[in-house]
Amino acid sequence: MRVSTVMMFERSVSSMNRQQSAFMEVGEQIASGKRVVRPSDDPQAASRAVGVSQSLAANGQQSDSRITARNSLSQEESILDSVSDSLTRAKELLVQAGNGTLSDADRQSMATEMRGVYEALLGQANSTDGNGSYLFGGYQDGAEPFVKDVSGAVQYAGSDQVREQKVDSSRLMEVGNTGRDVFQTVAAGSGYLARADSGNSGSLTFTGPKVTDTTADGYGDDYAISFSDNGDxxxxxxxxxxxxxxxxxxxxxxxxxxxxxxxRLTMEGAPEGGDSLSVRPARNMSPDVFTTFENMLSALENPLDSDADKAAFANTLSTSSREMDNALDNVLTVRASVGARLNELDTLDAVGSDRAISYTQTQSDLIDLDYTTAISDYVLRQVGLQASQKAFVDLQGTSLFDLM
Structure with a gap:
């Protein structure tokens, strides 16, 4: 093969360009801190790094979602704490109202305080979060969940579906509770409740009912007790x-x-013919804490002019006291559920942090630069580039006339 001067120059330039390209590539890696600057540097590592980067981004989004969920649940827990205080105060007033020495004026004064507690509870039930959404409205969080109808009775106008939020790759968490769950439900195991019918005109009062045997035949059924006068x-x-x-x-x-x-139900006093009592599981008695307040307010505000009035007041007091206990137990149960979800978020945060560290380490192993190796390569490429440049300079000075 004929070796020409042009071919020698071309090969020297090509070698110098290769050395310079390799030198610049290592320099670019050192400048960026990445071993894989572009996919062509390592297609397999680049592909895997994209998947890890997506997982890392999703983990970050889930972390942000947990922050939002924690804020909502923390606000709800704070409101439920206030609701518990309101119900506790209402129960204290019910106990005081049972004092037989109180006058109509005393009960009217207690009704004034009871109404204040009632309005405070209504305000708590219509609480909003920092974004103006109602905490207990479910999916219908743009309007007050509890509103008064034309008669003044409080009605639930929210949704029965709870808002949910994805807080982890496989966890969809309820980030609130509906108003019906909190204010119109009783906890499991609330037992039985007795209620005197509104049309009763006798002086019959009752104590209980008390559950004696949960395995008895007929336990859990609804019962009604009616009376007729024998005339003797x-x-x-x-x-x-x-x-x-x-x-x-x-x-x-x-x-x-x-x-x-x-x-077991204990009765005292004389009924009138046609009087009746309802005895049912508490969950079957249309539980509603606002209705309980309304019944108790009506009883406190009406004067007791007869034995029938006193019996009706005592029966309302007995039923309302049990309903208030059930309402408080239910709020505490919901609050415990909120606390459990907050604890779960803490656990998911810890898991998410560990997962983020793992993803970051994997991503680093795939594309980050080993500076010790890179600097060694940089120096080596620099020597190679200098050698190729020196060879090219020497080649430029080569001439056959030097040998003549």
Whole structure:
């Protein structure tokens, strides 16, 4: 093969360009701190790094989502704390109202304070978060969940579906509770509740009911107790409901204890013919803390002019006291659920932090630069470039005339 001067120059320039390209490539890596500056540097590592980067971004989004969820749940927990205080104060007023020495004026004064607690509770039920969304409205968080109708009774106008938020790759968490869950529900195991019908005109009062046997035949069923006057100072009572049909007995108008379906109910005073009581599981008695307040306010504000009025007041007091206990137990149960979710968010944060460290380390292993190796390569490439430049300079001075 004929070796020409042009070919020698071209090969020298090509070698020098290769050395300069390799030198600049290492310099670019050192300047950027990345081993893989562009996908062509290492296609497999670049591809894997894209997947890791997406996972890292998703983990960051989930972390932001947990912050939002924590803010909502923390605000709800704070409101539930205030609700618990309101219900506790209402229960204290109910206990005071049971004092038989109070006058109508005393009860009216208590009703004024009770109404203040009632309005405060309504305000708490319509609380908003920092963005103006109502905490207890469910998906319908743009309007007040609890509103008063034309009669002044509070009605729930929110959604029955709870807002959810994805706080981890496989965890969709409820970030609130509906108003119905908090204010119109009883906790599991709330037992039975008795209520005197509004049309009662006798002086019959009741104590209980008390659950005696949860395994009894008919436990969990609804019952109704009705009375008829025998005309001789005694009364016929009929217990309707349960698996065995109606049962009847005689009541002497003074005091008696009835046991049926695993519950015990004590009665005192004389009923009128047609009077009746309802005895049902608390969950079947349309639980609503605002209705309980309204019933109690009505009882406190009305004067007690007769034995029938006093009996109605005592029965309302007994039922309202149990309903208030059930409402408080339910709020505490919801609050415990909120606390459990906050604890779970803390755990997910710890897991997310560990996951972020793992992803970052994997990404670093794939594309980050080993400076020790890179600097060694940089020096080596520099020597190679200098050698090729020196060879090219020497080649320029080569001539056959030097040998003549």
């Amino acid at each position: 100072g005694t009364f016929e009572y009929t217990i309707s409901g349960g698996p065995n049909g109606d049962t009847s007995g005689t009541y002497d108008g003074t005091s008696t204890t009835l046991e049926f379906g695993g519950v």
